[in-house]
Amino acid sequence: MRTHYCAQVNETHIGEEVTVAGWVSSRRDHGGLIFIDLRDKDEVVQLVCDPADSAEAHKLAEDVRDQFVLIATGKVRARGEGLENPRLKTGKIEIVVEKLVIENRSKPMPFDLGDERVNEEIKLKHRYLELRTQKSYDIFKLRSKATIAARNALDELGFLEVETPIITKSTPEGARDYLVPSRVHHGEFYALPQSPQLFKQLLMVGGFDRYFQIAKCFRDEDLRADRQPEFTQIDVEMSFCDQEDVIAIAEKLLHDVFTACGFDIPATFKRMPHFEAMEKYGSDKPDMRYDLAMVDVIDIFERCDNEIFSNIAKSPKKNRIKALRVPKGDEIFSKRQMKGFEDYVRKFGAQGLGYFQMKEDGLKGPLTKFFTDEDIQLIIDRCELEVGDAVFFGAGEKKLVWDYMGRFRIFLAETMEIIPKDKFEFLWVVDFPMFEVEDGQVKALHHPFTQPKSLDYEDIEEIESIAYDIVLNGTELGGGSIRIHKEDIQSEIFKLLGIGEEEAQDKFGFLLDALKYGAPPHGGFAIGLDRLIMLMTGASSIRDVIAFPKTQKAQCLLTQAPSEVDPEQLKELHLRVRQQPAT
Template identity: 75%
Template sequence: MRTHYCTDVTEKNIDEIVTVAGWVNSRRDHGGIIFIDLRDRGGLVQLVCDPADNKDAWEVADSVRDEFVLIATGKVRARGEGLENPNLVTGKIEIVVDNLVIENRSKPMPFELGDEKVNEEIRLRNRFLELRTEKSYEIFKLRSTANIAVRNCLNELGFLDVETPILTKSTPEGARDYLVPSRVHPGEFYALPQSPQLFKQLLMVSGFDKYFQIAKCFRDEDLRADRQPEFTQIDVEMSFCNQEDVIKVAEKLIHDTFKACGKDVPTTFPRITYKDAMEKYGSDKPDMRFDMAMVDVIDIFANSTNEIFADIAKDTKNNRIKALRCPNGDNIFSKRQMKGFEDYVRKFGAKGLGYFQMKEDGLKGPLTKFFEDADLEAIVKSTELEVGDVVFFGAGEKKTVCDYMGRFRLYLAEQMEIIPADTYEFVWVVDFPMFEIEDGKTKALHHPFTMPNLEKCDLNNVEDLEDIESIAYDIVLNGTELGGGSIRIHKEEVQEKVFELMGISNEEANEKFGFLLEALRYGAPSHGGFALGFDRLIMLLAGTDSIRDVIAFPKTQRAQCLLTQAPSAVDNEQLKELSLRIRKTEV
């Protein structure tokens, strides 16, 4: 049908007859001669329809409008002197059309392609149109390149691509399951997988040694810019390995994928413990593109004559007083702005926010009266203050303080515009706690199949469950959790003990995970792995702010597809076949 893509037509084709096809990007009538910019996946080429050359083709061109689909045949010629377009690959030539076919017409567009100001709801409702833009095409070209690079890398390392079930058993994995009712088993349900976690462990028990899958996962959870109800992850598992083996594979995979996408990143990444990440950056996914680490000054504030600070400083296990140095902040922010920062941190549980300004003659601020000169000097030394700096303080319960001061760190960096663009800063967060306690319930921080670090603890003699470390690791890129994994429990007695510590009875464990526990009784190898969020990876590679930009047909933050109007009601006959009935609730 066509001999060339639009951007394949160059000066080398001058005087040749070519056929191109695509969409009308724009149409211009210059004194009876019609110029059409035709667009396909590669870009634009200019068509010229002159009645003096071919009246039939000109008459067709006269009826053409934006986004019509055309097939054009004509001779390539050089553009006239001074008429070249240096912004186009095809800017030195044009095609003089002698045959023009309208393959299809287009309704008037609901929005101008590429207009970033268009409401997202309108764009998602017409997603098939938004995907016509060069930006969208480049994103999905990048995604395809990354997909192929992942497969090539893991194939080279001897991993086997295995598909695991989409219809599976509902198991507690942190988020709500999407349930699928069974027609042939009335009253019973499948669940869509939150991850292939259990199946990839079963594949290790099966002796497959190295598994991977670019897997679809489903989680019914509250959404935000980097979450979707259905998403894609690179899932990897391997046998007879330790943490170093797994991290080595993950680093090679990431390096090779970025390289294939034209990005240069290191072959190994730095590491930080979970404890240090929380204490210094207030987050288990610290953004390492800039410094501004928090410093704990609770021992200095213990000497304060302020009763609130002194009382908080009595409990160094459960409380924290964090200092955050803001370089040159005294010259950047006014006193009014600095006082206004308190409103920001209060949104995240802070009861207040103190600060000192570093002047030529020492620290100044309303809090100085509560400290001796020696303590003020200790603050300057511990936070490495220089003249012109400001240091902010948060005090209170450990988790709350670390959280809001970590958020405040990012907020300040954004306000100061010190976060570098086009930079990729990776960091491994390691030595995660095995458990966290919420509302009196013990939960696995990663998942209950994560191996505790048995070299550092005795599961039969534990004083504080939150002190148990796991062999788990997350990879973070520019403050976004790209993925993570762990060494898995492969011994039945260890798995049973973990369930016991979580308050899961043998009956409950067998009901929910019986098939895995049974498999562990048949010679399970030591194994571990990781998963990377493929959509998040592409989002960061493409430099876009929303995961919806890198998914062909995404859902909204309310988990709706505006294009297809899903989810939608079904008729009563379908419900009857599934033994379901809709119960109306009063609002």
């Protein structure tokens, strides 16, 4: 149908006849000559319809409009002097059309392609049109290249690609399952997998040694910019390994993927214990492209004359008082702005936000009157304050302070526009707590199959796991752990989580049984492919890198899913829809 893609036509083809095909990007009638920019998958070429060369083609071109599908045959010629377009690969030539076929017409477009101001719902409703833009094509071209590079890298490292079930048993893994009713087994349900976690462990028990999969995962949870109800991850598991072995594989994989996509990243990444990340940055996924680290000043505030701060400081195990130094902050922010920052942190539960300004004649601010000169100097020294700096203070319960001061750090960096846009900063966060306690209930921080470093403890929240997350530019790219491979340890973890023997056998019996048959030591990781591509392309949302994404309400505006189904289908599945009561 065509002899060349648009991008392939260049000066070497001058004088030759070529056939190209694609969509009309624009049409310009110059009073006799009609110019058409024709675009295919990744480039535009200029067509010239001249009645002197082909009256028939010129007549057809008069009817052509944007996004018509054309097939054009003609001779390649050099553009006239001063008429070249250096922005295009094809900018030095044009095709003089001898034969033109309007293969298909297009209705007027519902929006201008590439217009960033268009409402996202309109774009998602016509997603196939948004995919027609150069930006979208480049994203999915890179996604394809990254996925192929991941497969090649893992294949070279001896990993075997194995598919695991998409309809499986519902198990508690942190998020809500999507359920699939069984037609054959009345009243029973499958679940779509939140991850292939249990199956990849069973593959290790089965002796597969090294497994990977580009896996579809499903979680029925509240959505945001980097979450979708269905997503894709690069899933990896290996036997007879420790944490260092797994991290080395993950670093090699990411290095190969980024290199294949034309990016330069280090071969190994920095590491930080989870506790340090929380204490310094208030986050288990800190963005390391900029500093703004928090400093602990609770011991200094314990001696101050302000009862609110001194009472908080009397319980340093459960409470925190953190200082956040902003270099030149006193010069950047007005007093009104600094007072206004309090409104920001209050949205996340803070009771207030204190601040000092470093002036030529010393530390100034409404709180200085509560401190001795010696403690004022100690604050200056510990925070490494210089003239022109500002320092902010957050006080309260430990997890609350970590959260709102961590958010405030990001807010300040965005406000000051100090975050580099063209930099990839990787970080391993290691030594995660095994458990967290919420409202008196013990929960696994990662998942209940994570190997603890030791079960010798006084406080259950002090148990560390052999778990690790890979963070890129403040986004959790993925993570993993060394798994429990001994039945007695797994049973003990279930007990600590309040999962009795009967419940454990009901929900995880197949895994517990497998661990009795010589399970090898094993571990692995998973990397979110969608998030990876989002960060590599600089996309603002994960929806931009998924071909047919859902909205934040988990709806597909293109197909109108979810939707009602035929009552007969429900009857076959032994289901009945309950009507919501009127409000």
